[in-house]
Structure formats: C-alpha cells, structure tokens
Amino acid sequence: MTRQTAATVPVRSAHGRDVRARHGAKPPTNRNLGLTSPLHVGALAALAAAALVLGVWSMTRVDPHQIGGSGLIRALPAAYFVALALSLAGFVAALSLRRFIPALLTWQVLVTVIILHGPDPIIHGLPRLEASFRHLGIADNIAQSGQLDTSLDAYFNWPGFFSLLGMLSSATGVQDLVGLATWAPLGINVLLLAPLLALAKPLTTNPRHAWAAVWLFYLASWVGQDYLAPQAHSFVLMLTLFACLLSVFSGWAWPTDRNRLSTWLARMVSRLDGSVPRQGVIEPSRGNAAVLVVVCSLVLVAMTVSHQLTPFAAIPILAALLLTGRLRLRFLPVLAVVLPVGWLLFAATAYVQGHFGQLFGSFGDIGANTVGVLSERVSGSGEHRFVVYTRLAEVALVWGLAVAGAIRGYRRKVPWLMAAAGALAPMALIPAQPYGGELLLRVYLFGLPFAACLAVLPLLSDKTGLGWRRALGLLLLGSVLATTTVVTRYGNDGMESFSDDEIAVVNRLYSTAPTGAVLIEAVRNTPWKFQHYADYDYRGLVGGEPSPAKATFSCEAVNQMARTSGAYLIVTESQREAAGLRGSTSLQDLEQFIATCGTSPGWKKVFENAGGVIFHIEGVGNGN
Amino acid sequence: MAIERSYVSYATAAVAIAAIPLSFFGPGGLRLAVIGLLMLAGPGTALVLLLRLAPPRSVQAAGALPIAITIAIAFSLAVSTLVATAMIYARLWSPPAGVFLLSVATLGLLWFGLERPRRSLAGVK
Numbered sequence: 001m002t003r004q005t006a007a008t009v010p011v012r013s014a015h016g017r018d019v020r021a022r023h024g025a026k027p028p029t030n031r032n033l034g035l036t037s038p039l040h041v042g043a044l045a046a047l048a049a050a051a052l053v054l055g056v057w058s059m060t061r062v063d064p065h066q067i068g069g070s071g072l073i074r075a076l077p078a079a080y081f082v083a084l085a086l087s088l089a090g091f092v093a094a095l096s097l098r099r100f101i102p103a104l105l106t107w108q109v110l111v112t113v114i115i116l117h118g119p120d121p122i123i124h125g126l127p128r129l130e131a132s133f134r135h136l137g138i139a140d141n142i143a144q145s146g147q148l149d150t151s152l153d154a155y156f157n158w159p160g161f162f163s164l165l166g167m168l169s170s171a172t173g174v175q176d177l178v179g180l181a182t183w184a185p186l187g188i189n190v191l192l193l194a195p196l197l198a199l200a201k202p203l204t205t206n207p208r209h210a211w212a213a214v215w216l217f218y219l220a221s222w223v224g225q226d227y228l229a230p231q232a233h234s235f236v237l238m239l240t241l242f243a244c245l246l247s248v249f250s251g252w253a254w255p256t257d258r259n260r261l262s263t264w265l266a267r268m269v270s271r272l273d274g275s276v277p278r279q280g281v282i283e284p285s286r287g288n289a290a291v292l293v294v295v296c297s298l299v300l301v302a303m304t305v306s307h308q309l310t311p312f313a314a315i316p317i318l319a320a321l322l323l324t325g326r327l328r329l330r331f332l333p334v335l336a337v338v339l340p341v342g343w344l345l346f347a348a349t350a351y352v353q354g355h356f357g358q359l360f361g362s363f364g365d366i367g368a369n370t371v372g373v374l375s376e377r378v379s380g381s382g383e384h385r386f387v388v389y390t391r392l393a394e395v396a397l398v399w400g401l402a403v404a405g406a407i408r409g410y411r412r413k414v415p416w417l418m419a420a421a422g423a424l425a426p427m428a429l430i431p432a433q434p435y436g437g438e439l440l441l442r443v444y445l446f447g448l449p450f451a452a453c454l455a456v457l458p459l460l461s462d463k464t465g466l467g468w469r470r471a472l473g474l475l476l477l478g479s480v481l482a483t484t485t486v487v488t489r490y491g492n493d494g495m496e497s498f499s500d501d502e503i504a505v506v507n508r509l510y511s512t513a514p515t516g517a518v519l520i521e522a523v524r525n526t527p528w529k530f531q532h533y534a535d536y537d538y539r540g541l542v543g544g545e546p547s548p549a550k551a552t553f554s555c556e557a558v559n560q561m562a563r564t565s566g567a568y569l570i571v572t573e574s575q576r577e578a579a580g581l582r583g584s585t586s587l588q589d590l591e592q593f594i595a596t597c598g599t600s601p602g603w604k605k606v607f608e609n610a611g612g613v614i615f616h617i618e619g620v621g622n623g624n
Numbered sequence: 625m626a627i628e629r630s631y632v633s634y635a636t637a638a639v640a641i642a643a644i645p646l647s648f649f650g651p652g653g654l655r656l657a658v659i660g661l662l663m664l665a666g667p668g669t670a671l672v673l674l675l676r677l678a679p680p681r682s683v684q685a686a687g688a689l690p691i692a693i694t695i696a697i698a699f700s701l702a703v704s705t706l707v708a709t710a711m712i713y714a715r716l717w718s719p720p721a722g723v724f725l726l727s728v729a730t731l732g733l734l735w736f737g738l739e740r741p742r743r744s745l746a747g748v749k
Binding site for chain 2: 102142143145146147148159160161163164166167168169170171172173174191194195197198201233236237239240241243244247279280282284288291292295298299301302305306
C-alpha cells in the first residue's frame with residue numbers, strides 16, 4: 001500500500017495498448033511510464049533541506065527584545081516565512097508525486113515541524129512557560145526524596161510523569177534537565193508523528209489522505225501543550241491507544257443482530273458510513289491480540305497515574321469507538337472509567353477532599369464553562385485580544401473544514417464517521433468543569449487529530465496524485481493555517497519565554513534567601529521552583545490569569561507576609577509582560593508598587609539586572 | 625522501508641545491557657542518551673520485535689511501521705512510568721534498580737522474540 005509505484009504505473013493504456021507502442025520508438029523513460037524521476041525526488045528533498053537551513057538561520061537572527069504584545073510574529077524576519085512557504089510547497093509537491101514516497105513525506109513533515117514548532121528552543125534557548133520550570137522542580141523533588149509530599153500541591157497526586165523524569169535524572173546523574181525541557185516542544189512534536197500517522201491511516205481512505213491529515217494537525221496545533229508536562233506525555237499515550245485500537249480491534253463489540261437496539265445501531269452506522277477501513281488495519285494472531293490488549297490497558301494505567309484530565313478525555317472517545325463499531329473490546333471503556341475514578345477516590349483522596357468545590361462546583365454549568373471562560377480569555381491589551389480572536393478564527397476554520405469534510409465523506413461514501421465522532425467526543429467534557437479556564441483549549445487539541453482527517457477530505461481525491469487545482473488548494477490552506485499558527489501559538493511569547501537575565505535573578509534569589517524563607521512573586525509568572533521545590537514558602541500577590549476584578553498591589557500585603565521572619569519579593573520582566581498582556585493587573589500599578597514600596601522602611605533592594613529585581617523585606621522576628 | 629530486524633535487535637540489546645552499568649557511573653551525556661533511549665523505546669521495541677506485526681521485508685512491513693513505532697514508544701513510556709511510580713508508592717525508590725528492571729524486561733522480550741518461530745504471525749493491510 002505504501003509503495004504504490006508498481007500498482008499505479010500505467011504500463012498499459014485503458015484500451016490495452018502498450019504504452020511503449022503509444023510512444024512510438026521512444027525508449028521507456030520515467031516520463032513515458034508516468035514514473036517519478038529520482039531527480040524530482042532529490043530536488044524536493046533538497047528543497048526541504050534548504051527550507052530547514054533558512055528557517056533555522058532566520059530564527060537565530062531574531063532579537064527577543066522585539067517580541068511585543070502580539071508575540072513572535074513581529075520579531076520574525078521575512079526569511080522565516082520564505083522557509084515556511086518552501087517547506088509547505090515541498091510537502092504538497094511530494095504529496096502530488098505520482099509515486100508515493102513515505103520517506104520523502106516524513107522528511108518534509110519533520111522540516112515543517114522544526115520550522116513551525118522549533119522557534120522557542122532555537123530563539124530563546126530556555127524552556128517555554130513557567131510551568132516547565134515547576135515541573136522540573138517536582139521531578140527534582142521526587143528524585144531527591146523518593147517520596148510524594150501531597151501537601152505541596154496537586155501535581156503530587158498524579159506523579160507518574162514526574163516519577164519518570166525523576167528516575168531519568170537520578171539514574172543518569174544529570175540533575176539539571178533544563179536542556180530537556182528546552183527542547184521538549186520540538187521533541188514531543190516529533191514523537192507525535194508516528195502515533196498521528198498510525199491513527200490517521202484507519203480513519204482515511206489512502207496513505208496520501210493520512211499524511212495530509214498529519215500535516216494539517218501540525219499546521220493547526222497552536223495550543224502549545226507540547227512542553228515538558230504530564231499532558232504532553234499522556235497525549236502521546238492517548239493517541240497510541242486510539243491508533244492501536246483502530247488498527248487492531250476495529251469492529252462491533254457485540255453481535256449486531258443480538259437485539260433490536262444493536263441491529264438499529266449497526267444499520268444506522270452503516271447507513272451513515274458504510275465504508276470498511278482497509279489501510280493500517282492489522283489482523284494479529286490470538287496471542288498477539290492478547291498481548292496488545294495488555295499493552296492498551298497498561299497505556300491507560302500510565303495515563304491515569306500521570307495526568308488528571310487526559311484519561312477522562314479518553315472515555316468519550318472510547319465510547320464513540322464502541323458505538324460506531326470500531327472497538328471490539330467492550331471492557332476497555334469500562335476500564336477507562338474505573339481507573340481515573342478509582343484513582344481520584346483512592347490515590348488522590350486528599351486532593352479531592354480539599355478541592356471538592358473546585359472540582360465539582362461548576363458541574364453541568366455549560367454556559368460558565370464555555371462562554372464564561374471565553375469572555376475571560378478575551379481580555380488584556382489590544383494586541384493580546386487580536387491574538388485571542390485569531391485563535392478563535394483558526395478554531396472556526398478547522399472546524400468548518402471538518403464539517404465540510406464530513407459532508408463530503410458522507411456523499412462520497414468514504415470513511416468519515418469515526419473521525420467525526422472522535423472530533424466531537426471530547427466536547428462531552430465541557431459540562432464537567434472549566435479546568436482552570438483551559439478546557440476548551442484541551443477539547444480542541446484532543447479532537448484535532450480526528451478533525452484534521454476530515455478537514456483535508458474536500459481537498460483530496462480518491463485517485464493517485466492530487467492534480468494541480470487540489471494541490472494549490474491544499475497549499476493555500478496550509479499557508480493560511482501555518483501563518484495563523486505563528487500568530488496563535490506564539491502570541492503570548494512575551495510572557496511565556498524567559499531570558500538568561502531572569503534566570504540569573506532567580507538563581508540569585510536562591511543563593512541569597514535562606515532555606516524556609518518566604519519568597520513572593522508580584523505576578524504569578526516566574527521561572528522558578530526548578531530547584532528547592534519544597535525548601536521555601538512560595539507565594540504570589542496577583543494571579544497571571546485575568547479575573548473579573550483587577551487585583552491591586554499593596555505594601556501592607558507584602559509586609560503581612562513578611563511579618564514573622566521576613567520575605568523576599570521578586571519582580572521579573574516576564575511578570576511585567578504577563579500583567580500587561582493578560583490584564584490581570586495594571587502595569588502602572590505594578591510599577592508604582594515597586595517604586596513606592598521599594599523605598600519604604602524595612603525594604604531593601606538585594607539585586608537588580610535587566611531581567612528583574614529582588615527586594616528583601618524585614619520581619620519583626622529575627623530580621624531575616 | 626524494510627528494516628533488518630536483527631540490527632534493531634542487536635541495537636536494542638546493546639542499549640539495554642549498556643544502561644545497567646551506566647545507571648551507576650559514566651559520563652553524564654552518555655548516561656542520559658543511553659538510559660533515556662531505553663526508557664523511551666527499549667521495552668517497546670523488544671515487544672514489537674516479539675509481536676512481528678508484519679512479515680519482514682514485505683510491503684505490509686512498511687505499512688505497519690507507524691503503528692510499530694507508536695507501540696514501541698508508548699509501551700516503553702508506559703512501562704517506565706509505571707516502574708518509577710510503583711517504586712515511589714512502594715517506598716522503594718532506587719532509580720538504578722528501575723533501570724535494571726527495564727533492561728531485564730527488554731532483554732527478556734528480545735529473548736522470547738528469538739525463541740518464537742520465524743513465521744509471520746500477523747498481516748497488515
């Protein structure tokens with residue numbers, strides 16, 4: 001199926017005449033036989049290499065100081081977009097070749113991934129998002145202590161991913177995993193390639209369609225959950241689970257003529273989508289199938305111990321697989337429910353008891369979990385609001401194309417139902433809770449691998465090759481999505497990326513503050529906690545997320561925190577960026593707070609550089 | 625696309641064997657590369673070689689490559705995650721022991737793969 005050359009070469013014409021005869025005395029050449037010349041293949045591979053070199057070079061030319069409220073797009077040179085365009089054109093050209101060459105497509109997609117998802121590590125050379133630093137600290141804490149302190153925070157109730165990092169750190173003696181965190185976005189996207197392709201194959205009609213879907217996923221994946229985090233780890237596992245189930249265990253879990261309901265369901269599914277998946281389907285022996293059942297179950301368990309949300313997202317998708325006759329393992333959706341619920345009840349009991357209201361307070365409130373969250377997100381500076389609106393537009397475009405693809409799939413009688421069910425199923429999470437305002441982002445991400453399979457349907461033909469019109473359409477769509485993703489994915493780059501100066505401030509804080517001291521961040525967006533996770537009392541004055549009532553600063557609040565034994569206040573550039581961008585507080589208030597309180601009695605500036613400033617506030621106790 | 629099974633088997637075995645001493649000593653970069661590779665793909669690669677999802681050197685083998693790589697990585701990550709988590713909950717935190725377990729699992733699966741009849745056990749479309 002993958003090397004279609006032999007099957008698709010028109011050696012004989014439709015009338016049975018020999019091609020060679022049709023071309024007279026001409027010798028059989030690649031052109032005469034409709035083959036793809038090695039020169040074309042080499043040229044496309046070289047084009048991708050040129051795009052890669054140009055893309056990486058252009059990223060090294062970016063001045064991070066030019067990154068403003070609209071994110072990275074303002075700072076990127078024109079050469080970056082030329083490289084991006086070359087990589088997109090190269091992929092479409094490779095997909096349009098008569099000969100299907102997976103190795104060339106792999107190379108093209110990897111180049112696009114590096115150009116589109118590589119700017120953070122290449123430009124900044126530091127981990128993206130303050131959460132990356134926190135995650136390193138949790139792993140470090142586990143590696144050092146070998147224990148879980150669930151009183152520290154919620155992460156310790158789902159320690160799978162952090163234990164894995166801790167084991168890696170301890171067993172290799174490499175305590176500083178900052179490099180790993182820095183390159184994680186690129187590494188995770190590369191890791192996703194095989195699961196995405198394995199998942200797309202049984203959801204589509206031919207390999208070109210599957211590759212186009214994978215390409216589209218990368219172009220529309222702006223959510224940025226690919227940093228060193230449990231959700232990225234669990235997302236890889238979840239995609240594998242679905243790919244494995246669709247490839248190996250596709251079919252009805254019960255006899256379709258068992259009762260009226262099962263007969264009706266089977267008839268309904270068959271009427272909507274009567275296509276039988278053929279590509280990427282494996283028919284293993286009973287022994288191998290049993291081993292793969294164990295593998296799928298272990299993957300579910302690993303997801304359960306690692307992340308609080310992803311296993312719950314798997315439940316509706318598994319249910320959709322079951323109800324559309326794509327999952328023979330009846331017990332697996334049950335296991336998918338039992339595991340995370342059991343974990344909540346027995347392993348994360350302390351967390352559930354302490355956060356019951358937060359967990360279940362908005363259960364069923366669809367309005368609050370959707371419109372409420374969206375209205376909170378559309379806030380901050382004008383440039384930030386533009387980024388948020390662009391995100392909404394990109395989501396609308398992908399979903400619009402997916403709907404069009406579903407309609408086209410239904411009319412053309414090609415597989416579409418499972419992809420549509422997989423794209424819609426994560427929405428079942430919406431009534432549960434807003435997940436800190438991030439649920440809609442996650443729902444989009446969970447559904448994207450499925451939606452991408454539908455979104456490319458209108459632009460692909462069932463025949464070999466694309467034809468120039470379809471190729472042009474695909475290139476146009478890819479260009480729009482990729483350019484939009486540069487805006488949407490890197491729209492918060494000002495606050496999500498950090499500088500060496502900021503890390504120097506944090507390091508100075510750790511070398512200055514004695515163990516157990518109170519450390520205060522003015523706005524919650526500091527690259528700290530990557531070490532000494534449990535050694536200090538970390539506090540924040542203002543949240544990074546926008547809230548209906550703008551928070552204000554006061555010297556008294558800090559003095560209260562420092563009352564007993566003193567405290568250290570840290571204000572960094574990325575905190576200022578976060579305040580200005582998200583609008584969680586007024587930037588003017590923050591500057592005034594620093595100017596006023598910094599000179600008040602008991603406050604002393606300990607350190608300052610271009611990345612931020614540290615103040616020591618004396619306590620009444622021992623003056624620390 | 626057909627990849628020599630034997631080369632992959634030797635490489636996987638080499639990584640699994642090398643990881644055991646490297647979990648105690650050695651240059652940091654090498655330890656990170658070898659142990660990281662074991663945790664990322666060791667047991668899973670051995671499992672995929674054992675399962676033989678498609679006859680070697682066949683068109684089906686190329687078609688099965690994405691799912692084979694997927695299972696190799698996900699199984700390795702899942703097993704590594706579960707070993708590390710089990711050590712934490714059992715209060716038996718010993719990362720070199722965890723690496724040893726992963727190495728033994730990898731070598732065991734490779735050994736079973738060698739013992740298994742060489743006939744194709746599955747077909748892929």
